[in-house]
Amino acid sequence: xxxxxxxxxxxxxxxxxxxxxxxxxxxxxxxxxxxxxxxxxxxxxxxxxxxxxxxxxxxxxxxxxxxxxxxxxxxxxxxxxxxxxxxxxxxxxxxxxxxxxxxxxxxxxxxxxxxxxxxxxxxxxxxxxxxxxxxxxxxxxxxxxxxxxxxxxxxxxxxxxxxxxxxxxxxxxxxxxxxxxxxxxxxxxxxxxxxxxxxxxxxxxxxxxxxxxxxxxxxxxxxxxxxxxxx
Amino acid sequence: xxxxxxxxxxxxxxxxxxxxxxxxxxxxxxxxxxxxxxxxxxxxxxxxxxxxxxxxxxxxxxxxxxxxxxxxxxxxxxxxxxxxxxxxxxxxxxxxxxxxxxxxxxxxxxxxxxxxxxxxxxxxxxxxxxxxxxxxxxxxxxxxxxxxxxxxxxxxxxxxxxxxxxxxxxxxxxxxxxxxxxxxxxxxxxxxxxxxxxxxxxxxxxxxxxxxxxxxxxxxxxxxxxxxxxxxxxxxxxxxxxxxxxxxxxxxxxxxxxxx
Numbered sequence: 428x429x430x431x432x433x434x435x436x437x438x439x440x441x442x443x444x445x446x447x448x449x450x451x452x453x454x455x456x457x458x459x460x461x462x463x464x465x466x467x468x469x470x471x472x473x474x475x476x477x478x479x480x481x482x483x484x485x486x487x488x489x490x491x492x493x494x495x496x497x498x499x500x501x502x503x504x505x506x507x508x509x510x511x512x513x514x515x516x517x518x519x520x521x522x523x524x525x526x527x528x529x530x531x532x533x534x535x536x537x538x539x540x541x542x543x544x545x546x547x548x549x550x551x552x553x554x555x556x557x558x559x560x561x562x563x564x565x566x567x568x569x570x571x572x573x574x575x576x577x578x579x580x581x582x583x584x585x586x587x588x589x590x591x592x593x594x595x596x597x598x599x600x601x602x603x604x605x606x607x608x609x610x611x612x613x614x615x616x617x618x619x620x621x622x623x624x625x626x627x628x629x630x631x632x633x634x635x636x637x638x639x640x641x642x643x644x645x646x647x648x649x650x651x652x653x654x655x656x657x658x
Numbered sequence: 659x660x661x662x663x664x665x666x667x668x669x670x671x672x673x674x675x676x677x678x679x680x681x682x683x684x685x686x687x688x689x690x691x692x693x694x695x696x697x698x699x700x701x702x703x704x705x706x707x708x709x710x711x712x713x714x715x716x717x718x719x720x721x722x723x724x725x726x727x728x729x730x731x732x733x734x735x736x737x738x739x740x741x742x743x744x745x746x747x748x749x750x751x752x753x754x755x756x757x758x759x760x761x762x763x764x765x766x767x768x769x770x771x772x773x774x775x776x777x778x779x780x781x782x783x784x785x786x787x788x789x790x791x792x793x794x795x796x797x798x799x800x801x802x803x804x805x806x807x808x809x810x811x812x813x814x815x816x817x818x819x820x821x822x823x824x825x826x827x828x829x830x831x832x833x834x835x836x837x838x839x840x841x842x843x844x845x846x847x848x849x850x851x852x853x854x855x856x857x858x859x860x861x862x863x864x865x866x867x868x869x870x871x872x873x874x875x876x877x878x879x880x881x882x883x884x885x886x887x888x889x890x891x892x893x894x895x896x897x898x899x900x901x902x903x904x905x906x907x908x909x910x911x912x913x914x915x916x917x918x
Binding site: 477480481482497498499501504505506509510511512513516517520521545546558561565571 | 808
């Protein structure tokens with residue numbers, strides 16, 4: 428694994444209507460690493476993503492390695508159930524049939540009939556896979572993954588995190604994911620960034636996620652956020 | 659055929675209605691998905707003061723209508739990009755304002771035609787305009803299709819995929835302005851919104867994919883225009899309202915086909 432830096436963020440500030448959403452954020456990310464961003468609701472996690480994608484105005488510097496391609500998996504889509512748009516049409520915006528087939532394979536969709544379903548009629552887990560397929564069809568070097576808060580079926584043979592981990596390993600993808608589940612962070616991330624409008628902690632999960640930083644992040648209710656699920 | 663006296667004037671009328679009907683239906687399919695159903699309706703009223711001024715200064719009403727629509731659309735787009743207010747609210751502001759001014763300015767003899775259109779009397783030049791601009795609308799919208807659909811699903815996703823969202827939004831609104839200006843001759847300013855929306859909502863009830871949806875919508879638009887124009891000619895009724903009634907009939911029939 429090369430140790431070159433793919434992303435360098437320095438003194439990042441984002442304001443919305445005069446209100447500070449992110450302030451004084453600095454960190455860097457090495458190529459091929461998996462970075463998890465954690466923090467309470469309203470901590471500015473999605474805003475940080477949008478700044479990284481250049482979708483919101485900011486002060487400070489965000490420098491991606493030259494020529495880097497970014498894939499983005501949004502948390503949710505504004506898609507009505509009966510939107511007349513099939514999965515095949517949606518992915519067709521990104522490439523032709525062989526590329527769609529390849530992407531399906533990469534994200535572990537083996538049921539070809541999914542192609543003909545409507546985008547809005549997919550389950551949360553299916554939609555997420557299709558969005559990952561959409562993102563990787565752009566041949567990204569980095570994948571930004573905004574985890575949905577709830578309502579994802581974890582059923583099936585491979586969880587979305589195993590999928591990300593596999594893409595991370597197989598394709599050498601650098602991954603930045605917003606996570607609401609600290610278990611996921613411990614299991615899958617090389618580094619973690621704790622965010623609560625400011626940078627609370629940054630580093631390897633076992634070092635950065637101290638009880639002190641968790642308390643700073645979630646307040647005294649940190650313990651409730653930290654319930655362990657069986658995986 | 660249901661056209662008993664198919665002369666040149668009729669042919670020009672039919673040609674105009676078909677082309678405008680197809681363009682309106684196809685654009686309507688995007689508008690419905692973008693939750694802009696009422697935008698076309700409201701925008702069509704903006705055309706009225708333009709028509710009035712064109713009549714006063716003796717220029718082609720289409721040009722007058724388009725000029726006003728163009729200004730309104732650019733203003734709406736600019737405000738929308740700056741403030742994130744929903745398009746519908748903005749259009750609502752322009753709409754009432756324009757309608758009031760338009761009704762005051764339009765000379766009384768022409769008011770009825772401006773409000774409800776008249777395809778029974780289309781000049782060759784107007785038919786030519788309709789054909790050329792309809793083809794322009796169709797080809798531009800087809801070229802923009804991918805960008806418009808991705809940004810409808812998620813603006814962030816579109817921008818992350820390097821779609822020029824601002825540009826495609828502006829182009830799309832301009833196409834809407836163009837189709838509304840063309841539709842003034844067919845169904846008039848008051849009813850043009852219906853010709854954009856009804857075919858699309860009818861098609862949406864029946865289609866699973868965008869390709870089927872947009873083709874069906876365009877077909878409903880054309881059929882409404884031709885059948886409505888024909889029925890109006892046979893029974894000597896004003897074509898504009900009949901065309902819209904036929905489009906509405908397609909919608910009610912489509913309800914029977916609606917997928918769960």
